[in-house]
Amino acid sequence: MEKVPAKVRAILLADDPETFVTRRISEVNLEFGGMRGDRHFGVTSKADSRQPMYPRGTEILNRRQITIVSEEELARIADELEVESVMPEWLGANLLVKGFPDLTKLTMGSRILFPSGAGLICMGENQPCTLPGDVLQKHYEDHEKLAFRFVRAGYKRRGIVCAVERPGIIHEGDEVQILVNDFTNPMQ
Amino acid sequence: MEKVPAKVRAILLADDPETFVTRRISEVNLEFGGMRGDRHFGVTSKADSRQPMYPRGTEILNRRQITIVSEEELARIADELEVESVMPEWLGANLLVKGFPDLTKLTMGSRILFPSGAGLICMGENQPCTLPGDVLQKHYEDHEKLAFRFVRAGYKRRGIVCAVERPGIIHEGDEVQILVNDFTNPMQ
Numbered sequence: 001m002e003k004v005p006a007k008v009r010a011i012l013l014a015d016d017p018e019t020f021v022t023r024r025i026s027e028v029n030l031e032f033g034g035m036r037g038d039r040h041f042g043v044t045s046k047a048d049s050r051q052p053m054y055p056r057g058t059e060i061l062n063r064r065q066i067t068i069v070s071e072e073e074l075a076r077i078a079d080e081l082e083v084e085s086v087m088p089e090w091l092g093a094n095l096l097v098k099g100f101p102d103l104t105k106l107t108m109g110s111r112i113l114f115p116s117g118a119g120l121i122c123m124g125e126n127q128p129c130t131l132p133g134d135v136l137q138k139h140y141e142d143h144e145k146l147a148f149r150f151v152r153a154g155y156k157r158r159g160i161v162c163a164v165e166r167p168g169i170i171h172e173g174d175e176v177q178i179l180v181n182d183f184t185n186p187m188q
Numbered sequence: 189m190e191k192v193p194a195k196v197r198a199i200l201l202a203d204d205p206e207t208f209v210t211r212r213i214s215e216v217n218l219e220f221g222g223m224r225g226d227r228h229f230g231v232t233s234k235a236d237s238r239q240p241m242y243p244r245g246t247e248i249l250n251r252r253q254i255t256i257v258s259e260e261e262l263a264r265i266a267d268e269l270e271v272e273s274v275m276p277e278w279l280g281a282n283l284l285v286k287g288f289p290d291l292t293k294l295t296m297g298s299r300i301l302f303p304s305g306a307g308l309i310c311m312g313e314n315q316p317c318t319l320p321g322d323v324l325q326k327h328y329e330d331h332e333k334l335a336f337r338f339v340r341a342g343y344k345r346r347g348i349v350c351a352v353e354r355p356g357i358i359h360e361g362d363e364v365q366i367l368v369n370d371f372t373n374p375m376q
Contacts, residue, residue: 032232032249043231044220047354050376053299053367054307054354061220061309061353064376108296108371109312111241119242121249124297125374161376165249166235166242179241183296186313188238188252188349 001187002180006099006112009071011172012088014039020092021135027171030118030164034065035094041065050127062163063123068095068112069159070103080153083140090135093159100178104156109181111165118168122181126161128154189375190368194287196302197259199360200276202227208280209323215359218306218352222253223282229253238315250351251311256283256300257347258291268341271328278323281347288366292344297369299353306356310369314349316342 012022015037028035033043045062047054054060069088074096078086088096097103110122133150140146181187200210203225216223221231233250235242242248257276262284266274276284285291298310321338328334369375 053301053375054305058305058354060307061351063309113241117242117246119248121251124369124376125371127374127376163249166246181312183313186315187241188312188315 001182004100004178006097006176006178008095008172008174008176009098010088010096012094013037014092020131022089022092022094027169029169031167032164034164064161065164066094066120066162067126067159068097068103068162069093070100071096071098072101073103073157077153077157081146081149083143091132103159106160107181109187111179113177114168114170114174116168116170118170119166120162121165123161123163126158128158189370192288192366192368194285194364194366196283196360196362196364197286198276198284200282201225202280208319210277210280210282215357217357219355220352222352252349253352254282254308254350255314255347256285256350257281258288259284259286260289261291261345265341265345269334269337271331279320291347294348295369297375299367301365302356302358302362304356304358305354306358307354308350309353311349311351314346316346
C-alpha cells in the first residue's frame, strides 16, 4: 500500500443556501456526515439526478460528504482554458490539497489521514457538472464559451468525493497522509 | 454501466454472540447500518486489526455491514479442497447469491438493487481470515489441514462487503440487479 504525503491548502464550506460556491475557513471539526453547516452534510442525503437508480428524493447513504480538488489539477484546467486561475470555491470544493497531482485518479477505498487522527475515505471520482462553468464564466467575462469549455477541461480533473471515516478536527496547512488503496490487495 | 441479474439464494444472520457463524432466515428489513441483531450491524463500528491506520476500538464508519458470497465461488473453493460443499454459514456470510460467478471481483461502488427498492453498495473485496477454515475443519474432520488450506483456496473468492445505501425488505429468492461500477465512467 502506497503512502503519499500531501498538504491541505484550503478548507472551504458551502453554508450559503443561495449557492454551491464555498468560502474559506481556517479549521473545521469533521463529524460523521461531513462538515456541519455545509450543504452536503449528513450521514444520509436525498437521491438526485446523480443516482438515477433510486427515485429522486429517496433517503440514501451519503457518500458525497466532502469534495476534494488538487491544486495541480485546477492549474491544468486553468491552463487549458487560458484563464489565470480556477478557484476551488467556484467548484464548490471543501478541500484543496497539494502534493497528489492526479487526485481524481485516487482509488476508491483510499484513506486521507489528518494529524488529529481524523480520516476520510475516498468514495470515488467526482463527475463534472456544468454549474461551476457558469461561475467561471462570470469571473472571466471576456473569455468565450467558458461554461461550455469547462466541462471538457475539467474531465477527469474534478477531484474526488469522500465520507468521514473517523471524526476529528482539521486545519488549513495540515500535512496529511494519503493511503492509496490497491485493488489487487485492498485495504479493509 | 453493465447490469447483471442475480438471485438471492440465502439470507443469513449472525445473532449468536458466541460465534461469527450465521443462520438462515427467510427475509430481513435492511436498515441504514445493515441487519439489526447481526454482529456487524451499525452505521459505525469499532476499528479492529483490519483497519490498522486507526487505534483499535476507535469508532469509524462501518463499511462492512453486509458480507456477500457467491454460490459459484463457494463451489470452486469446495472443489479445490475436495470437500462436498462450503456453506455460507461457515464463512459468516449474510447473503448468498447466484448468477454473478466472480462476485469477489465486483468493483467498489457497484450497486445491488432488490425488488423492494432496497439497495446495497459494494465497499470492496472481503479479505480472508483463518476463522472459517477452523469451522470447515470441524465439519470435515477426515480432511487434513483444511483450516490452513482454506486460506489459499479462498483467495479472491471470499466475496464482498457492502453497506446499505437504501433501506428496505429483502427476501430469499429475490431477483436482484447488479449495476457494475466502471471506474472509467463511474456511477455517482
